[in-house]
Amino acid sequence: MNKIAAPKGTGDIYFPEIGKWQYLEDKIRNYFSRFLYKEIRTPIFEHSELFSRGIGSETDVVQKEMYTFQDKAGRSLTLRPENTASVVRAAIENNLFNEMFPLRFFYIGPMFRYEKPQKGRMRQFHQFGIEVFADKSARVDAEVIYAAFNFLKEIHLCGTEVEISSVGCGQCRPGFLEKLKTAAKEQEKELCGECQRRIETNPLRIFDCKNESCIKISAAFPKMIEHLCGECDTHFAELQTALQVLKVEYKINPRIVRGLDYYTKTAFEITSNQLGAQNAVLGGGRYDNLSNELGGPDIVGTGFAAGMERIILHLQDIDRKQRKTILVAYQNPALLDHALRLCETLWSSGIHAYMEYDAKNLKKQFKKGDRISADYTFILGDEELQHNTISVKDMKAREQITIKQEDLEQWLKTNI
């Protein structure tokens, strides 16, 4: 029989790596409650339409990266490529916009995008994120950025940088895009082939081109943040003021273009210089029309999503203090049930204990003891049985004592 491997772009997470995941998840749950966020868990799959309408049917994510399938009733369903649209859907569906306060959610979970895997990019990957609703103020955007930045700081992820921008709104963006296209067309022949194609498909992407001459040329192109309408311009200015109040160091990067259509006004990214090509650790922004576009009330939102694999890639090894572990060993197989009884006593007291069931001799058991990093080994032999004692070996100190069965509880209290 041939082996079955995990599907491309997926993987198994287990010891010792799992320690980092548990650490990160604990931190998320703890940290964001500081800002009154409550966890929300939405389905892993949704109606495909939620994403095509929410994220935008022309985006790369929707056009070529979705895991879409039909269920047995012929419905088109899609494994979620991100969670914001789902959270908005859930809020609308459960009438949370009226019933909950504050309207603050955080989530942790797997997302799915059909992409070619590489460093920091998987087909099943994990994001955590936060969403705040019904607050139009630029200050809440700043708070979200502050919360994100400060979180990374608290988990000791160094080398991060905050970049902000504004992508405008329905008022100012269309006019700006026309101006940009016009400017790009004038220089069309000087741009690389890729960028010539982008003029029609996604002109904002020209700012992202790595080609040197394109960088030079596009530097002279109009920028969104220079063509914001009054409202967006004020919002962007207030955002910066609030970031200064919150002591968040940031850089304005007009090249930030979020790949999801729902963003309006504030857009931001936190990058890490420790990552490879996929240097975005976290990204987010404001989405003033998403609820409306999903058939809900006119409620604005703002938030971010962070890539957990990318964070874990640069997390230091977690030194979690392990509980003390006891190996229960027996001189010969005739004593197996006595050893098992002793194990049960330990387990029922909540102590980490382990025994081998088919070991012929003590030597073998001691070797296993090393593999489980046992702190102590309890030895049961004919002699111990006869005198109602247990021999206790301190594995590190390599010292051994003998205690009476009735003193076991006391010994455990002082040593474990």
Next chain:
RNA sequence: GUGAGUGUAGCUCAAGGGUAGAGUGCCGGUCUGUGGCACCGGACGUUGGGGGUUCAAAUCCCCUCACUCACCCCA
């Protein structure tokens, strides 16, 4: 979707046309009531898969698959 690199023992890697090797781990022994060291012995592979060239292929050629990295895009 495009490009590049890598696939050899459980793991890390040698061998670049001539009998597939080392380190580590594993099993056993020196040591039948005691692990980290040392020494001795043992098992291990259809060299990712398929085809071709050759007297002879892990090695050269073609195809395929997988992994990795990068482009694209994103977290």
